[in-house]
């Protein structure tokens with residue numbers, strides 16, 4: 001294993017896997033830190049954690065455990081992958097986890113670059129944009145768990161770390177990888193070891209990828225991985241075999257606990273198309289009036305692609321959180337979707353689509369899927385994946401995917417190549 005990755009959620013980890021596979025690395029996603037050694041053919045290993053929204057101390061503990069395992073596999077470089085919308089709170093977890101990883105690796109200069117231009121996330125003058133909106137005006141300000149109310153990443157990261165935060169501006173990136181590295185070094189020498197890097201085009205990410213080739217720790221979204229495989233390829237370290245993909249026929253179902261804008265549009269599209277859809281009232285789940293058995297029984301009786309969703313608008317989310325607390329609501333809905341997924345798979349579902357990072361984490365853990373093989377891309381940032389002999393999956397990040405994502409994913413999961 002050459003590149004060791006720690007993902008702070010499951011959809012984000014599959015997004016990273018998608019990038020690395022497309023760039024030619026043999027990549028496997030693990031659910032949590034494995035207890036066994038990796039297959040020797042794996043070039044990039046991604047330990048997917050569900051650590052984005054848990055207490056910072058626990059996120060640090062889990063990330064260091066993942067780091068130990070990745071180092072045991074021989075990794076030469078570590079990538080900490082978080083969301084392209086920098087999902088975090090003033091308490092963490094991007095800052096505390098990065099501090100712990102930097103200390104463990106002796107990394108005295110670390111870039112932070114969540115840019116993913118292919119899905120509209122760009123960073124300029126230290127500010128994060130989603131398409132033509134600042135992050136704080138993109139819908140992410142209403143996120144149920146990590147409301148992103150400040151688009152200045154230097155300031156937001158600064159709330160989460162005792163280290164001073166510097167800036168690697170686009171103007172330096174555009175001068176090439178040597179200039180970018182020189183600026184990173186200068187920031188570190190000036191006492192600002194954590195550096196937000198601007199990037200507005202894939203070309204910028206490739207430049208940054210070359211600049212950080214020899215650094216032990218990199219942090220960012222999946223975009224920052226674009227240029228990393230080439231660093232290994234130029235050293236003759238990559239196997240050139242292309243991975244094969246085998247789709248799966250059989251019953252299909254979709255689950256959505258994502259309340260992000262893109263997912264809500266995809267749910268509305270699915271409902272408007274006349275496909276079977278069951279809306280789950282969060283309040284009813286909390287009161288025990290709606291159970292996983294109800295949802296799975298309904299889904300297994302539907303033709304085509306049934307969708308079970310709790311996706312709701314910000315006002316509805318706020319009301320239920322005000323009554324029960326955000327953590328309690330998330331915990332109960334996670335458990336509901338995990339149990340529903342178990343019943344669906346036990347009932348014969350072989351293609352499972354899940355929308356939402358936390359929700360996908362709960363589903364994958366609920367199904368006890370330890371290793372996921374990354375397949376072809378469904379939409380930018382979302383690959384098809386295989387878990388064992390009979391089950392294929394798509395884990396969709398909340399804000400990714402075209403409006404017809406659910407139907408498209410169902411087809412893609414079946415198709416073989």
Ligand SMILES: Nc1ncnc2c1ncn2[C@@H]1O[C@H](COP(=O)(O)OP(=O)(O)O)[C@@H](O)[C@H]1O
Nearest residue numbers: 144258260282310312330333356357358359398
């Ligand atoms: N109707 C709802 N009311 C309140 N919270 C909800 C509702 N539906 C889902 N949630 C919670 O919102 C969060 C969505 O997060 P996640 O699954 O990561 O989606 P995304 O990828 O869009 O961020 C989860 O914790 C989920 O349990």
Ligand SMILES: O=C(O)[C@@H](O)C(=O)COP(=O)(O)O
Nearest residue numbers: 011012015083084357397398
């Ligand atoms: O970087 C991204 O945007 C995604 O890979 C990701 O992490 C999304 O997380 P969720 O929106 O919570 O699914």
